[in-house]
Amino acid sequence: MENQLITLDDFEEYFVEEQRDYILGFNYNVSESLTERLGLPKDKHGALLSIIAELLVAHEQGKAVSYSRRKVFYCGLKRYCGGGYTYARVLKWVSWLEEAGYIYNRIAPPRPPHEGERGTQSTMRATPKLLEACRGLLLTAVRRECLCLNGPDRKKLDYNETEETIAMRREVEEINSHLRDVQFDVRLDGVGKTERHICIPHRSSRTNEPMQLYIPHLEPSIRRVFCRASFDCGGRLFGPWQNIPKRQRQFMTINGELTVEPDYPSLHARLAYALSGCPLRINDDPYDVGGGFDREQGKYALLISFNARNERSAVYSIAAKLSLTYADAANLYQQVVVHNWPINQFLSKDKGVVLQKIDSDIAIKVMQACQRDGIPVLPVHDSFIVPQRAESLTREHMDRAWSWAVDHSPY
Incomplete structure (x- = not known):
């Protein structure tokens, strides 16, 4: 459509x-x-x-x-x-x-x-x-099955086994075998715990009404979820701790140790630039598009543009997300395109799911490296929750996984 x-x-x-x-x-x-x-x-x-x-x-x-x-x-x-x-x-x-x-x-x-x-x-x-x-x-x-394939309506699909699916499942199962020894908690006043759930007071993002989040904490595991009925799309790792709001995640513990959450800033934008042969410099900001729009507007507009199938779809979605008129959304979209001209091959061409496949491959590499070094780690897409003592080594693994992904990408 x-x-x-x-x-x-x-x-x-x-x-x-x-x-x-x-x-x-x-x-x-x-x-x-x-x-x-x-x-x-x-x-x-x-x-x-x-x-x-x-x-x-x-x-x-x-x-x-x-x-x-x-x-x-x-x-x-x-x-x-x-x-x-x-x-x-x-x-x-x-x-x-x-x-x-x-x-x-x-x-x-x-x-x-x-x-x-x-x-x-x-x-x-x-x-x-x-x-x-x-x-x-x-x-x-x-x-159950840790390698999931979703259709366009998010319904899980059956699939035929291949050497690729067997290898990917083996990777996830090996990661899960290490995760069974990980115990996580949230040390914060008001947070409760039952036999199976961590209970976190929260306000609904839709209604702003108070509610409880129930996070299963026994024997954590991940699933790798692909979309669009293709193992080339998506592939991100999902675990129940990812539903802990970010402001509460800073109070998480792993095996009783305080944690940190190193991440890849502006991951998809930086990936697109790196794969286009124009890596972003330290002070470059792909979201600061100018034209009278603030950085937050530029951020959402760029991320939407990665996922849009064409320019019209991108503008329509930017207007809906940011409550802008169609004309203002079109202006913002043009600012995004001009400001990020080196990565135009990724904008409004439905590349978001392709970038997700690459970032999920990166996450797998980081998880494997951390577990080889005995670091208990919980992934949150572009970030990794680890004990404070392991932050430096985890960042080294993240840097190596990034370099591997850029070198091995088909772009």
């Missing part, structure tokens, strides 16, 4: 804050002793226990569990959610739980989703009867 609205998180997963409900995904299991305690029917696929486990996890967060009642929703998700995650099994066990008095079930009215959007899902909540019956039971996290 020529006027498609481009946003800065178009190619990333939604943050926890944006999820009003817990999305059923069979990411947890509950002890099989529950089968005898509740007199549960036989379920060789474990779908019923997974549903109950996620009802308990959602209850801890004060959320309902959302699930789909559309057959097409479940197509291709076996890779990500296991063999029990099917339309027939989910609806069968939801119905059984409701009839047994273990859930409150709200069935959403049928409404097909618009193109590029998800339809309204049904929701369920654990009743006091289920919560009492499950008191004291052990929940365990299930390690």
Whole structure:
């Protein structure tokens, strides 16, 4: 679409804050002793226990569990959610739980989703009867597919294995094997902790209302998420700690140690300049575009331009993001183009996801180097949370990973 609205998180997963409900995904299991305690029917696929486990996890967060009642929703998700995650099994066990008095079930009215959007899902909540019956039971996290491929609507897609996917999965699994020994926390007044979650007071970015962020902290792991149905697009690393707001991340600890978060400033802009053969000098600022626009406006306009498919789409999105008239947005866009003329090959040509693939390759290299040196590290796209004692060595690894990426890029 020529006027498609481009946003800065178009190619990333939604943050926890944006999820009003817990999305059923069979990411947890509950002890099989529950089968005898509740007199549960036989379920060789474990779908019923997974549903109950996620009802308990959602209850801890004060959320309902959302699930789909559309057959097409479940197509291709076996890779990500296991063999029990099917339309027939989910609806069968939801119905059984409701009839047994273990859930409150709200069935959403049928409404097909618009193109590029998800339809309204049904929701369920654990009743006091289920919560009492499950008191004291052990929940365990299930390690599923760590190499994810999303389509244009963010729906996860199945894919054929290749030498490339096998190699990338092996990289992520090796990183996750080290992350299992990492324990992170947030040492700040008002931050609580449950068995499974760090609970952070927060204000919604959409409504400004007070809320709680629930960050899973047991056995941290990452997933590498590609988009546009292509392993050449995206590929960033995602972990639950990334939903901790930046102002709270400065109070994080790793294995009891205070942390720092070295980053790559203006990463995509600097990457584009380096790949164009015109590396930015120390005092160069790609966001300070002039023309009466402030640096923050220049920053958003440039980042949107990396992701836009054409000039018209970029201007339309800049106007929406910065609440400008179309004429002012067009003027700002021209300032961006003129100020950053050496990287015009990256502007309004849908290169944002390509730059994400390169920055994700950099993150993999940094993680591998830190772990070889025994540095516990948690990635946040273009930054890395590490103990204070390891800041200098981490920056050295970041510099080497940067040089490797620039030298090995196809540009």
